[in-house]
Amino acid sequence: MGWEEETWQALRESGHRLTPQRLLILSALRNAGGHLTAAQILEQVKESYPYIDVSTVYRTLNVLKSMRLVSETDIGGGEYLYEWLDQERHHHLICRECDTLTLLDHSFLENLGAEILDDYGFQPDIDHFAISGVCQQCRDKLERSPRA
Amino acid sequence: MGWEEETWQALRESGHRLTPQRLLILSALRNAGGHLTAAQILEQVKESYPYIDVSTVYRTLNVLKSMRLVSETDIGGGEYLYEWLDQERHHHLICRECDTLTLLDHSFLENLGAEILDDYGFQPDIDHFAISGVCQQCRDKLERSPRA
DNA sequence: ATGATTATTGCAATTGGTTGCAGGTGCAAC
DNA sequence: GTTGCACCTGCAACCAATTGCAATAATCAT
Numbered sequence: 334m335g336w337e338e339e340t341w342q343a344l345r346e347s348g349h350r351l352t353p354q355r356l357l358i359l360s361a362l363r364n365a366g367g368h369l370t371a372a373q374i375l376e377q378v379k380e381s382y383p384y385i386d387v388s389t390v391y392r393t394l395n396v397l398k399s400m401r402l403v404s405e406t407d408i409g410g411g412e413y414l415y416e417w418l419d420q421e422r423h424h425h426l427i428c429r430e431c432d433t434l435t436l437l438d439h440s441f442l443e444n445l446g447a448e449i450l451d452d453y454g455f456q457p458d459i460d461h462f463a464i465s466g467v468c469q470q471c472r473d474k475l476e477r478s479p480r481a
Numbered sequence: 482m483g484w485e486e487e488t489w490q491a492l493r494e495s496g497h498r499l500t501p502q503r504l505l506i507l508s509a510l511r512n513a514g515g516h517l518t519a520a521q522i523l524e525q526v527k528e529s530y531p532y533i534d535v536s537t538v539y540r541t542l543n544v545l546k547s548m549r550l551v552s553e554t555d556i557g558g559g560e561y562l563y564e565w566l567d568q569e570r571h572h573h574l575i576c577r578e579c580d581t582l583t584l585l586d587h588s589f590l591e592n593l594g595a596e597i598l599d600d601y602g603f604q605p606d607i608d609h610f611a612i613s614g615v616c617q618q619c620r621d622k623l624e625r626s627p628r629a
Numbered sequence: 630a631t632g633a634t635t636a637t638t639g640c641a642a643t644t645g646g647t648t649g650c651a652g653g654t655g656c657a658a659c
Numbered sequence: 660g661t662t663g664c665a666c667c668t669g670c671a672a673c674c675a676a677t678t679g680c681a682a683t684a685a686t687c688a689t
Contacts, residue, residue, distance in 0.1 A: 350655050350666060371646085386669045391646065393667095407555050411645085411676080426603045429547075435601060445593055453583060454617030455574045469602030498636055498685050519676085534639050539676065541637095559646080559675085631689085638683070644676085653668075659661085 336363065336419070340402065349396060357381055358393045362403055368414035404461035408434075416461065424462040430471035437464070484511065484567070488550065497544060505529055506541045510551055516562035552609035556582075564609065572610040578619035585612065 340359060341351045357378040362369065369377075375390045394415055397403040406414045408427055422439040439459075446459045488507060489499050505526040510517065517525075523538045542563055545551040554562045556575055570587040587607075594607045 345656085348666085352655070352667065354668075384669075387645085388647070388670085389668060411559075426597065426601060426605065428603070429606065435603060437597065437601070441593060441596055441600075445589060448589055449574065449585065449612070449614075452589075453574060453585070454620070455576070455583060455614055456620055457574065457612045457614035458577065459612070459614075464597070464605045464607070466597075466603055466605035466607075472602070472604055493686085496636080500637065500685070502638075532639075535675085536640085536677070537638060632687105633689100634685100634687085636683105636685075638681105640680090640682105641678100642680105643678075646673105646675085648671100648673075650670090650672105651668105652670105653666105655666080656664095658663090 343400060343402065344396075347400060349400075353382065354378070354385055354389050355393050355396075357385070358390060359397075362397075362415065362417045365417070368406070368416045370412065370414060374415065401458070401460070406461045406463050408463050409465055418460060422460060424464065426468070427463055427465050428468035428471055429465050430467055430474075433468055433470075435468065437462070491548060491550065492544075495548060501530065502526070502533055502537050503541050503544075505533070506538060507545075510545075510563065510565045513565070516554070516564045518560065518562060522563065549606070549608070554609045554611050556611050557613055566608060570608060572612065574616070575611055575613045576616035576619055577613050578615055578622075581616055581618075583616065585610070 337356075337359075344351055344355075358374060361374045361377045365373075371387075371390055371394060374394075375385065375387055378385050378390065394403065394405070398405050398415075402418055403415050404418045406416070406425065408414055408425065409429075424437040424439065424442060426435040426437050427433070428435075442459045442462060446457050449455055449457050485504075485507075492499055492503075506522060509522050509525045513521075519535075519538055519542060522542075523533065523535055526533050526538070542551065542553070546553050546563075550566055552564050552566045554564070554573065556562055556573065557577075572585040572587065572590060574583040574585050575581075576583075590607045590610060594605050597603055597605050
């Protein structure tokens with residue numbers, strides 16, 4: 334079964350409908366194979382269907398988010414990235430000095446997820462974390478010239 | 482040395498100035514001894530100084546955030562909480578079904594921080610996490626009536 | 630104290646995202 | 660194929676937060 338049918342079924346089973354707009358948004362997310370901002374999705378969909386409204390994009394993203402078909406990641410500064418949640422989980426380290434983005438392997442957080450589940454009975458959605466901090470390079474730099 | 486002098490010095494050393502507005506915002510954060518929204522801070526400061534502008538509150542929070550004197554926590558839905566970062570670190574588990582907030586001990590994340598530092602040379606700001614998921618109660622509930 | 634410098638403020642305008650609503654449309658049942 | 664209903668869409672109004680700007684005021688050197 335192709336991803337379209339699968340997604341369509343998942344949507345319908347939770348009482349949602351498959352509309353052309355949603356299909357376009359889904360395609361954009363699928364094709365991207367990576368992170369997109371809401372604005373990028375809007376832009377891309379507009380190429381095929383210029384009448385789409387921003388609100389439709391956001392509403393669709395919320396639906397997909399609540400079904401955990403896409404992840405929403407806060408990369409700071411109120412910027413959000415959306416990503417199709419079908420692939421290898423991974424996470425981000427974002428340097429607060431130089432904004433560099435580093436991938437963080439999911440294994441680091443698997444533990445955490447299991448521990449939280451054991452101790453609190455709370456099943457965490459550890460889909461996509463963005464952790465801010467200072468990267469190696471910037472730490473070196475700050476070390477050398479202490480007074481920022 | 483009182484916290485005011487200490488904060489004042491920290492601000493000045495990074496080229497910032499201590500203004501009455503900032504003092505009021507700092508006091509609000511200190512007194513609260515917990516989480517506040519920007520709106521709550523604004524309201525509280527307005528009691529002493531009604532002319533304060535929202536933008537001043539946000540700008541000050543950004544300054545304090547960048548100095549890591551306060552933490553900013555995204556509790557989902559674009560809601561942010563601010564908290565004076567002088568106390569015991571702790572984190573939140575937020576149930577996506579019932580919105581209940583559970584405290585998560587910092588020890589769970591200390592490990593993670595150390596591991597990331599070791600393996601990536603990246604020093605993470607693990608000040609205040611908000612992890613969404615499903616709490617025990619809601620998991621039981623969902624278990625009993627599978628089709629949500 | 631005084632004045633120069635420059636961060637900060639309040640205002641107004643703007644941006645980015647959300648919401649209420651009336652009309653349109655997917656879906657299932659017939 | 661037709662019908663009915665609930666969901667979905669686009670629009671416009673709305674709201675929260677950010678930004679540009681001129682005026683103000685905190686700090687420093689004198």
